[in-house]
Amino acid sequence: MTEHLADHTPAPPAEPMATVTFLRPAAVPPMPTEPPAVGAEDRTVVLETARIVLDKPAAPAPAPVAGRVEKVDLDDFDDAPLIPAWMKTPEGWAAWAGVFYRARRRAFRRWVRRQPTDKGHVRQFGRGARRTHEWVVGFEGVRVQSAAHTAHVLTREAKLAARHARFTPRILGTKKELAMKTAEKATKAAEEAVLLHKKAKKDRNRARNLRAGVAYGPPLAAIGTGYAMAGGLGLAAGLLSTFAGGAFVGRKPYDQDADWTSDWRSLGDGDRMTAPMLDAAFRAAKVIGTEETLGVVQMPMLDTRGAWTAVLDLPPGVPAKKAIRATDELAAAFGVEEAQVSVTKRGRAGRIELYVSRNLPFTDKAAPGPLLALESAANFWGRISIGPDVRGIHQSISVVERSGLIGGEPGAGKSASGNTIxxxxxxxxxxxxxxxxxxxxxxLEPFEHLCERYEGDADPEAFSAILDELLAEMKARYALLKKLGKRKVTEELANKHPELRQLLLWVDELMLYTTDDEYGKKITRKLRNLVSRGRAAGIITFCATQKPGSDVVDTSLRDLLSIRWALRCTTPEASDTILGKGAAASGYSAKTIQSEMRGAGLLWAEGTNPTMVRADYYTDEQVTELIERATEWRRAAGTLPNGPVPLVDQLRAQGDEEALLLAAVLDVFAAHPAEDGPADWLPGQLLLDELKAAGHTVTAEKLGALVQRTDEEKAKRPWGEKKTRLAGYPLARVEAAATTRFGLNA
Structure with missing residues (x-):
């Protein structure tokens, strides 16, 4: 191996213009300029050279020479003193590019991780867009809502005043005039409130349009101008600038800003139902305490009808009836009408089901009733369809061995509700x-031909007689049951013994009968006897009236009517007269039913609490169609009652000569009709000629003895084209003679 030794220069000090002492290393023998040739034959030269270099000890460094201190200015270098020379090489540039790339990649990753947080640019743009929209919407909507509420209240009061004025008899004089003036005043106030509501809406729309132009105009102009001038690149630039502006507006998080929307927005403003909203609403309604929370069993969700539903557990010790009684307060907290909120018990004492419809229920067009789809006879022994509840679930009841009461103010829909039964x-x-x-x-006139007994003239005396017959029928039924060894009528027993078939007594406007001075108390006593004892005999009683108070229906009778249906009422007290005392205090008041919810009412038939139900609606044409269908089925079953027999047929059934002669006289009257029926008077000679032509042996004396007239009736009257004055017979006198002589009914 070869070692290259170089001069080692100590690192400069950190402070500029520092004093640096240079220490020179010991001299090192120079290495050969050229390495010895290494051949295959002689390798010892290289090894020897390496040994000499490694084994030679280094000479000790000489001691620094005192007084030789050199001052170096670190800035006294070329243009790039701190960049090493190797940075200018390709390898240095590659290293620098790698560092820059990694730094940028890490910065991008930090930016991506920051986006879901409150400081992310996307979140900032969302806040900016929301704040801009809230500024555009403004606070004018509160004024519009207030004006709309005022207009709604005054309009409803005007309707009630107009109805009161319309039903106030003119014979009352001063009261009628006062009612008319009150109605006019209420109508004028309602019209002014409606105009103020329209003006408030107009002002709100104008202000919102101006603010929308200021807020949304520049971004749209930037985007459109950029696209028109530079195409896609300009469009991207416009969108980027819009994004930057929105992010700048929303740079401040909401925890540092005053979010005024949470103070007043609710379900009525279109917000979603959430657990915090439920806690806030129940606290505002004083159902739970300020430190208590609800237990959410089923999270709030929208059903197919667009209404919010949730199942909640109240805090320990809070009963469900407390939430049911606070329906009005909950509706105010949610920002909706009272009729839109429904609170019912669910399973146990502290668990409730909350249902809040988005719109006022029962204001849409009613669906066709289920009776129209029947292809065979109905079964009154089974369950009877009543109508849908606020959730759209169809409700039905059983009337076997029961009786019912339907009440409500005029126009609430009692006739339509009664048609379902x-x-x-x-x-x-x-x-x-x-x-x-x-x-x-x-x-009830369309049902007359289906009835065994029918009283349609509002005659208390005739109704009292009908009740006497019905009480006798009840005694006969009990006698038959005793003979058969049975306690009550069942469907199988009624099918086997037709005389024990179900009997429905329907009394409309009971008030007229029970408040009669002569027969009122008698009718009440008979009805009480019939309702209390007739259930087991298969006799079902239903009564309908406007306000079944104690002055209309005695409490001893009203408490026996187990099925209660309270339609719209004007006061909670009126609702309690139908549903029972304390129902309104428990949260079940028919006063909350709006006038638009025609046919809707609180039905208390089964279960522990009333249910809001709208009766199935049938038009007059559909009622006629169903009655015709019922007539055919009853005729086929042989249960269609015999209609009234004409007087002519009754006379012929007598078989008597004089009865046949009177029947022939009536035929002559029928053969000479007037504009609206048989002639009410015919000349005596005409009658004689017609009777002789029909084969009857009759004279003027015989006819006069059979139909005796008064002197006034014997007076001559003009007859024919020549107006010849002739003596004759009135039709009323002939009918009176027939009914009196033979005891028949006209």
Whole structure:
């Protein structure tokens, strides 16, 4: 091996202009300028040279000479004194490039790792875009919401005032005028509130448009101008500048900024339902304490109807009824209407299911009722379809051995709700219908030909007589059950004994019957007897009225009606008269039902709590179609009641000569119709001629003795084109003679 020795110069000191002492190493014998030739024959020369070099001891360094101190200026060099010479070589440049590449790569990796953090440029741009949008949106929306709420409240009050004025009788005089003035005043206030709402929306849109132009105009102009002038490169430059501007606006994290959006935004503003939002809402509603939190069993999620649903566990010691009672407060905390929030128990005492619909429920068009799809007779012994709840789940009830009460203010949808039960009963040919229409408005008239008994004139005396017949029917049923050794009517027993078929008594506008001075108390007592004892005999009673208070329905009768359906009411007290005392305080009040939710009500039929349900809706044409279908099925089953027999047929059924003569007289009246039916008067000579032509032996004296007239009825009247005055017979007198002589019904 060969060793090259060089002069070693000590490193310069750290401070400039330092004093440096140079120490010269000992002299080293010079190496041969040319290495000896190494051949295959003589290798000893190289080995000997190496031994001499390695074995020769180094001479000791001479002691420094005192006084020889040289001062060196480290800046007194060429243009690049600190760059070694090898850096200018290709190897040095390669090393420098490697260091630069690694440094840049590490910087890029640090930049990538920084992006998910609050200091990342992407996160900064997101904050900048959000702050820009919040600035564009501004605070005018709060003013619009306030104006909209005011307009909504005043409009609802105007509707109520107008309804009150419309239903106030004119005979009250001053009250009618006062109600009209109140309605006009409320209408004017509502119109002004609507105009203010429209103006607030217009001002909000104008301000937002101006701020949007300031915020979004420059970025769009930069991007568009760059693309128009330089194509793709200009587009990239415009996007990069926009990104840089957004990142600059959002450079400050939110933990150092005042995020005012979290103070007022809620579900009503379109935000997502989250666990922190639930805790904040339940704290605001005073359901849980400030230091308590909810246990989320099922995370908040959107269902197919676009509503938020979650299953929550309340803190220990907090019952579910506390959350149910706070429905109004929870709705205010979520920023929605009371009817949009539904809280129900789920499994155990402290677990609830929260359901918040995005829009007001039951305001869309109702789907066709399920009865339209029936291809065969319904089964009234089974479950009856009522309608969907707020979640869209169809609800059904059983009315076997039960009775019901439907109540609500005028226009709440009692007729439509009642049709769900009436049509189901009509489509079962085995059900016997007894109907009483206290309204007298014809809502139940389409069912008349299907009824065994029907009272449509709002006559308390006639209804009381119907109840007497029904009580006698109940006694007969119990006598048959006792004979058969049975305690109550079942479906199998009713199919075997047709006289024990289900019987539905439907009473519409019960108030008219129970508040009658002469028959009211009697009707209440009979109904109470029928409801309390008729269930086991297969007799089902349903009553409908506007406000079933104690002055309308005695509490001893109302408490026996197990199925309660409270439609929209004006006060919580009115709702309690239907659902029972304390229902509104427990969070179940029909007052929360909005006027737009027609046909919706709180149904308390099964379970421990009422359920918000909208009744299946059937149009008048669909009701007519279903009644025709029910008529065909009942006719085929042989259960269609016999309709009223005409007086002519009743007379012919008597077989008496005089009865046949009176029937012939009525045929003559029918053969000479007037514009709206049979003629109400015919000349006596015309009657005699027609009767003789029909083969009857009759004279004027015989006809006069059979149909006795008063002197006024014997007076002559004009007849024919010549207006000849002739004596004749009124149709009413002929019918009266027939019914009186033979005891028939006209």
């Amino acid at each position: 009436l049509l189901a009963a009509a489509l079962d040919p085995r059900v016997i219908l007894w109907l009483a229409d206290g309204k007298g408005g014809g809502d």
